[in-house]
Amino acid sequence: MSKLYAILGVKGVVVLVFLLISSATAVGTSTDTFCLSCHEMRIYRDELLLSPHAKDAKGHPIGCSQCHIPNSGVFSMLGAKTYMGAKDAWAHFNDEDPAVNRNEMREDAREFIADSNCRTCHEDLMLNAKGDGPVPDKGRKDHATYLKNNPHADRGGCSRCHGRKPRSSAPKKPKVEIKSCVSCHEGLAHKPFHIAPDK
16 A cells, blocks of 8 residues: 555645646746747837837836736636747747748737737726726727627627637628637737838
8 A cells, every 4th residue: 555655645746746847838928038038029029118008007117928828827828928939939940030920920910919908907997098088989889899798708708719710611601700809909918910021
């Protein structure tokens, strides 16, 4: 029986060490320092610093991960980090500049900005960005429609799954477009997609 406990103990320690290393890796690769270690990303940091999203409502700087790493669950976070990390590493080490054609990267970029990240700061969609007054009438109507169509905003919004572009060329049934926050709000942290980045 003591041999069984020893084996379980060793396995437990191995699992614990694996979880600690994985957690430290996830945290370390979510820092601005890590993101900006690739020269391609510095363009976007510079744009962010000049945007209304440079700081949050409390005056704290907003980092890359606050928008680009889903906060709606560990599987969403790991999936996004794996996909974006592999894609960005490939572009970096193969000398492909992902900033060259923003129109080509538009849908992929928007796919990885979860509504739940936006809603962390913008909780009441009937208030303006500063939170000191109502949104204009059009915004109120659009936000009411959004809230009706996105009952799971805390998990990234319905658009995280249902609003994605089709991955195959097979004909799809027509469906109602489910808009996400970034479907309407463009150019608030970075230049609009049709504008080439400054080199």
